[in-house]
Amino acid sequence: MNIDVKEMARLYLILVLVSQTCGDIYLHNMRGSNNRLGEKSATRTNANRMFNSQNNNRGGYNVGDATDTPHGTDEGKQYRMKYFQSGPVKTLQNGAGESRLVLEWTNQHGCGGNEDNSPQKQNCALILQYLCQDDVDSPTGTADTLRNGVSTKTQDYKKPDSLTESKSDAQTRKDDNVKSDRGLHESWAWYDKCYLRERNKGLFNADQKLKTNNGLGYSSAAYTRQNPQGNRYGYECPEERDHFPYWHPTPWKDIAVLAENASMCSYYQSHSFNVQPKSECVEMYPDNTRRHFSRWNNQADCVANAGQWVELHNYLEKAPQFTSESACRNARSAGLTYIWAVPYDAQQVTAKQCLVQLSRPDCSEAPWSRSNHLGNGVDGEPLNYTWVLPHFPSGKTKRCVFRIRYNISTDDYDPYHTDSNYNGNMSPIKGNPYVDIGVGRSSLRLNINTNQYGRIFQDRSHVFLLRTRPAGMQNDIIHNLNVRGKRGNIVQVYPAVEYDFVPNNLHVKTGELVHIQWTGSNTHKNGPNGGDGQTGDDGEGKTATDRNNLVEIFDRNDNYPIPFEKTTMWSGAEIKWIYHGKTSVSSKNLAVNMASAGYYRCIKTVDCSEAAHQDYTVESRDKLQDQLNNAPASYEGAVVKFRQGTYHYMCTRNNNFTNRSQKGTIIVS
Incomplete structure (x- = not known):
């Protein structure tokens, strides 16, 4: 041209x-980074790190950690x-x-x-x-x-x-x-x-x-x-x-x-x-x-x-x-x-x-x-x-x-037809102008900064992967079920948010698949410098750590999980894919895997036939800390086909009356 x-x-x-x-x-x-990496402070360290967001310094989420410890200087220990x-x-x-x-x-x-x-x-x-x-x-x-x-x-x-x-x-x-x-x-x-x-x-x-x-x-x-x-x-x-x-x-x-x-x-x-x-x-x-x-x-x-x-x-x-x-x-x-x-x-x-x-x-x-x-x-x-x-x-x-x-x-000038012909003295907007209100010398001043009057804000994710599908899933619709939010109460995390499942109400049709996965950080301490907000990381379990899990409840008003023997969510669920291994995992082992945030792969060692998972069973591994402190911050998850029905679930650690209600629903119609 x-x-x-x-x-x-x-x-x-x-x-x-x-x-x-x-x-x-x-x-x-x-999860948007807002230029954060792994800061323990409420504010990001460097607003110029990757991109120009023009956002408040307190925003954003730390990069995910793959284990229960911070990634430190090893990017290989981050979770994508x-x-x-x-x-x-x-x-x-x-x-x-x-x-x-x-x-x-x-x-x-x-x-x-x-x-x-x-x-x-x-x-x-x-x-x-x-x-x-x-x-x-x-x-x-x-x-x-x-x-x-x-x-x-x-x-x-x-x-x-x-x-x-x-x-x-x-x-x-x-x-x-x-x-x-x-x-x-x-x-x-x-x-x-x-x-x-x-x-x-x-x-x-x-x-x-x-x-x-x-x-x-x-x-x-x-x-x-x-x-x-x-x-x-x-x-x-x-x-x-x-x-x-x-x-x-x-x-x-x-x-x-x-x-x-x-x-x-x-x-x-x-x-x-x-x-x-x-x-x-x-x-x-x-x-x-x-x-x-x-x-x-x-x-x-x-x-x-x-x-x-x-x-x-x-x-x-x-x-x-x-x-x-x-x-x-x-x-x-x-x-x-x-x-x-x-x-x-x-x-x-x-x-x-x-x-x-x-x-x-x-x-x-x-x-x-x-x-x-x-x-x-x-x-x-x-x-x-x-x-x-x-x-x-x-x-x-x-x-x-x-x-x-x-x-x-705004409509103070035409954004579609205003070009360089209107730069300088011809500009329809001027910095901090005085306006006459009709009373002689008593003019008023407007707060207009023309490098912000007409403005773009931005946020970006951390790096993630788009993977090819395993055999047998080529034609299936996959819905991604994730977790948003970080450690702390609403004042401490703002303008980020507290924990919740995304989407909070997931509607799928029979035969469609759900990929359950989440990520979290071990350094979301929200400590000083606090910028223009409150510091701290109120919540359950070890300070600064994001932890999530998923257990079934009878109703969204309930706050106690269902014993596996009475579950409707996992019984009959078909596991189409599970991280680092075969799909031949029983529904009970899958329920334990989700409840333990991946800390346990199976209940019995005999159920985990792959050598890589022999040490990730209830029989062979150290006891899971009851607030998930020793569980990994991120969970690669599983792809599941649920039977028709309505299933409610929650996170045991973050469903805290003082801060948040971390619950969700899957409706299979």
């Missing part, structure tokens, strides 16, 4: 947002949530093969509604995205491997001395910058490209004075209205963070847009990089391999400086087994579409490859929530979206991260 940067601003909608508070969006399932991918017949008859994950969050400033019913004080949209790569055996992997890290420090970055640096000098910079013990989402090359590319000068910056020199004589995409000083947050690109759909190729895949108005859906869907290719200036090294960055952000400047303006495509994954255009276009697998195109990360940009095409993002109006209230939505239901997890036809396990962006704006 041959367009200038101002035309880019018109073609690619800018979701500009507003707030004068420190408020925010917080993921609760999947492990979800099964959708099967190969996803989206066919009646949702066959879908793996459904309920995402829950809270957003402070309100969302949803329209002028005719439930009007809001502002407009908003929510953008749900993910980033995946092939999993590797090592917890930290290579320099570009997604990881949580074990240090709260931000990855390093040093700019090049020249835009003509050699390939070896660029590699040296990367090797010196990227540290294996620090967290990583976007790659070093992604930020380097952002820092060195000229910013889109067609975008609206209000009266903000963006930094005009990145050390190389021009202002880059690292400087935006919300980030005029170019502060760095991990390897996130500020310009991409602040705008959607972004005009430039990006590694993020779009899941859904929960829009300010349903009339915007066709725009969002058609301009998503999932389905619309985006162009980029490509420069080459002398050995004819691609230089990962270019200064130029439009075709005219690119070509004038010996670059190639190349149309690039996003993709679910590559399909290298199809080596020709005809073989690629004729490929049929799992109802997916294959395209013959140049991927956004191609090293040889003249050679097309076979790519599994992404589908356009889902789109609907955002769920309604009350302004200035960090809580549930309509009828007390948590704000949520059910993500149908992708299917990767390669059969490989993927290492992934999820992010949600919360975009809010």
